[in-house]
Amino acid sequence: MSLTKLTCRLWLQRVSRIKKGFCSKVPKTPIWEELDNTKIPNVPQIDQEMINHLERVSLVEFNNQAGIERLSKAIESANKLHMVNTDGIEPMESVLEDRMLYLREDKVTDGKCKQEVLSNAVKTIEDYFVAPPGNIPLKTKERDYGSNSNGS
Amino acid sequence: MLSLTLKEAVHKLRDGSITAKDLCEKCIERLNKTQQLNAFITETVDISRDSAAETDKRRQKSKPMRWRKLEGLPIAVKDNFCTTGIRTSCATTMLQNYIPPYTATVVQRLQDEGAYLIGKTNMDEFAMGSGSVDGIHGPVRNPWKYKFTSSNTSEQTKPIEQVSMRNYHTSTDDWHIAGGSSGGSAAAVASGVCFGALGSDTGGSTRNPAAYCGVVGFKPTYGMLSRHGLVPLVNSMDVPALFSKTVDDASILFNVMAGHDVHDSTTVTDEFNHFTLPDNIDIKDLHIGIPKEYHAPGLSKDVHNAWEEAADMFEKAGAKVTQVSLPHTQYSILCYIVLNCCEVASNMARYDGIEFGHRAANEDSTEELYAATRHEGFNDVVRDRILAGNYFLLRQNYEKYFAKAMQVRRLISEDFKKVYASGVDILLTPTTLTTAPTYKWFTERDNRTSSEEQDIFTQPVNMAGVPAISVPSKLSTDGLPIGLQFIGQNFKDKELLTIAKWYEQQVQFKQLDLDYLDTVS
Numbered sequence: 001m002s003l004t005k006l007t008c009r010l011w012l013q014r015v016s017r018i019k020k021g022f023c024s025k026v027p028k029t030p031i032w033e034e035l036d037n038t039k040i041p042n043v044p045q046i047d048q049e050m051i052n053h054l055e056r057v058s059l060v061e062f063n064n065q066a067g068i069e070r071l072s073k074a075i076e077s078a079n080k081l082h083m084v085n086t087d088g089i090e091p092m093e094s095v096l097e098d099r100m101l102y103l104r105e106d107k108v109t110d111g112k113c114k115q116e117v118l119s120n121a122v123k124t125i126e127d128y129f130v131a132p133p134g135n136i137p138l139k140t141k142e143r144d145y146g147s148n149s150n151g152s
Numbered sequence: 153m154l155s156l157t158l159k160e161a162v163h164k165l166r167d168g169s170i171t172a173k174d175l176c177e178k179c180i181e182r183l184n185k186t187q188q189l190n191a192f193i194t195e196t197v198d199i200s201r202d203s204a205a206e207t208d209k210r211r212q213k214s215k216p217m218r219w220r221k222l223e224g225l226p227i228a229v230k231d232n233f234c235t236t237g238i239r240t241s242c243a244t245t246m247l248q249n250y251i252p253p254y255t256a257t258v259v260q261r262l263q264d265e266g267a268y269l270i271g272k273t274n275m276d277e278f279a280m281g282s283g284s285v286d287g288i289h290g291p292v293r294n295p296w297k298y299k300f301t302s303s304n305t306s307e308q309t310k311p312i313e314q315v316s317m318r319n320y321h322t323s324t325d326d327w328h329i330a331g332g333s334s335g336g337s338a339a340a341v342a343s344g345v346c347f348g349a350l351g352s353d354t355g356g357s358t359r360n361p362a363a364y365c366g367v368v369g370f371k372p373t374y375g376m377l378s379r380h381g382l383v384p385l386v387n388s389m390d391v392p393a394l395f396s397k398t399v400d401d402a403s404i405l406f407n408v409m410a411g412h413d414v415h416d417s418t419t420v421t422d423e424f425n426h427f428t429l430p431d432n433i434d435i436k437d438l439h440i441g442i443p444k445e446y447h448a449p450g451l452s453k454d455v456h457n458a459w460e461e462a463a464d465m466f467e468k469a470g471a472k473v474t475q476v477s478l479p480h481t482q483y484s485i486l487c488y489i490v491l492n493c494c495e496v497a498s499n500m501a502r503y504d505g506i507e508f509g510h511r512a513a514n515e516d517s518t519e520e521l522y523a524a525t526r527h528e529g530f531n532d533v534v535r536d537r538i539l540a541g542n543y544f545l546l547r548q549n550y551e552k553y554f555a556k557a558m559q560v561r562r563l564i565s566e567d568f569k570k571v572y573a574s575g576v577d578i579l580l581t582p583t584t585l586t587t588a589p590t591y592k593w594f595t596e597r598d599n600r601t602s603s604e605e606q607d608i609f610t611q612p613v614n615m616a617g618v619p620a621i622s623v624p625s626k627l628s629t630d631g632l633p634i635g636l637q638f639i640g641q642n643f644k645d646k647e648l649l650t651i652a653k654w655y656e657q658q659v660q661f662k663q664l665d666l667d668y669l670d671t672v673s
Contacts, residue, residue, distance in 0.1 A: 022467065026475075028447075030447050030448055030450075031447055032482050033482065055539075057542050059504075059522050060527060060539065067539070070536050073600065073601075074536070077486050077600075077604065081486050084483055086556060089562055090559070091555050092562035094388055094418075095375075095388070095616060096375055096418060096617070099420065102419075104414055109414075117253070117507075120251060120252075120507065121508060122511040129507055134517065135518075136516075
């Protein structure tokens with residue numbers, strides 16, 4: 001900061017101090033740092049293979065190109081985290097990490113609630129939940145989400 | 153009667169100057185008159201009447217019996233807390249048919265002290281949002297400056313269920329959002345339907361709507377209130393939180409609910425010492441910190457002024473007020489995006505249509521059933537977060553995003569620790585950038601963008617687990633409430649509430665008064 005600027009600011013502070021009797025501790029202007037966009041990693045292209053993979057593990061679909069764009073935006077935001085130096089910082093999983101986790105005695109404390117447990121299932125047979133045949137891969141669907149998906 | 157505080161209502165019920173029945177009927181009447189706010193998903197009017205009758209019966213018993221702390225008091229509960237026999241939908245198609253066989257611990261504790269449920273409140277689907285506009289029942293409207301139309305026309309404007317999201321604008325008149333995701337609970341308390349309400353707070357979901365609706369919103373220290381029965385969003389940050397008209401009321405409700413729960417291993421086992429807040433509060437030895445990073449881009453002039461006035465007020469009253477720095481504040485919301493999506497991807501894995509919740513008709517295979525169920529059951533916001541979470545958790549991305557975000561989380565948490573270690577007792581910040589935006593303005597953004605803007609002052613608190621409270625400060629130049637946030641130290645909830653109460657005593661914020669609705673037929 002140049003000397004003139006500094007003097008100017010000090011003078012302004014004094015003026016406002018005289019006016020109000022003291023200087024408020026609340027800053028007058030926003031103080032967020034502007035991020036240097038050139039240093040933020042680029043968002044990778046989300047190709048058809050990635051789309052298929054994510055849909056398979058998530059068991060939900062992107063639906064359309066807009067869905068893929070929203071993922072790109074989320075990645076773009078997340079990439080800004082790389083502006084923070086975290087060398088040697090231990091990841092934090094829980095705010096209670098410095099406390100012992102409470103473990104109760106290994107004893108049955110409730111039960112006999114079969115009806116309640118089953119009451120919210122749409123389909124039951126006798127006392128069982130019902131699922132259709134398993135271990136059958138999802139049928140591949142013909143989809144085109146537009147420009148970003150480069151075919152497979 | 154509805155303008156009473158919870159503390160006053162409890163007192164009047166106890167000394168018999170009002171009956172539980174009268175109070176209950178008043179609340180139900182207000183509930184009916186404010187239908188247009190869309191604050192409730194499920195109304196439990198019958199339960200309310202039965203409970204009120206029960207309370208009045210208790211009084212008539214000849215044998216003296218313990219008068220419970222919240223005897224005869226109606227409360228509202230956000231629709232993501234399980235309630236035995238009452239649908240708990242989380243405002244999602246996925247849980248439209250879900251009737252829990254158990255009750256959340258915090259709700260149970262309120263009921264054990266004599267409070268009853270007046271209804272389950274509206275919210276964003278699975279609490280993912282900051283406006284209460286992204287649930288399947290349509291948006292919650294902020295009661296402030298809302299133009300209520302007479303009951304004859306209310307039938308037409310009453311939101312229809314199963315609307316497609318964000319294409320929801322029934323009239324040309326714009327109105328203000330309630331904030332979210334616990335907007336229904338905030339609107340219910342602000343409009344006088346109940347004396348207290350439960351919300352949940354993962355990134356500000358209680359403090360944000362509290363600020364927008366001009367009520368108190370208190371998020372206690374992580375680990376003080378049980379999460380048992382709260383449908384999980386981000387387990388490491390979710391905290392049951394509460395709405396009330398005054399800080400004293402928040403303290404009363406908190407004292408009833410706090411303490412260890414065997415059903416939630418993340419509640420702390422320390423014995424909870426019940427407290428009441430003093431009326432004469434001395435702030436001479438208090439050290440208030442003003443985190444400079446909370447003057448963020450987009451902070452409105454009105455909110456800035458309110459913040460400055462509050463800081464000056466403390467200083468003039470003899471407290472030490474200093475500017476401090478929480479340098480990682482601006483990264484908090486980015487960190488939150490990653491952690492939230494990752495935990496959501498994991499938490500949402502339970503919804504497959506087999507044991508509970510929505511089940512699609514596709515029975516070709518288990519996999520097809522899962523996919524169809526989840527496709528039908530989740531909205532775009534939920535799907536987006538699951539997909540993004542699974543992207544961040546991919547083997548090649550795990551370190552780059554998930555581990556990185558957890559490292560940044562530690563830095564954010566350390567920021568708070570350092571400031572408190574330097575002698576600061578409490579931090580004073582705005583709760584939100586602006587007053588409640590209009591629905592039109594808000595829905596021009598997508599959910600993720602809104603969250604990035606809306607949660608910046610509330611979200612860092614959840615990273616560190618510290619307690620925080622939003623207290624109404626004053627009205628803006630255009631007549632909307634402004635909330636200020638006090639942030640305390642872990643497990644010093646009482647100290648935080650005490651200082652918030654001092655501030656409340658100074659500003660004497662005037663609650664919204666909707667009594668004129670009683671005269672409209």
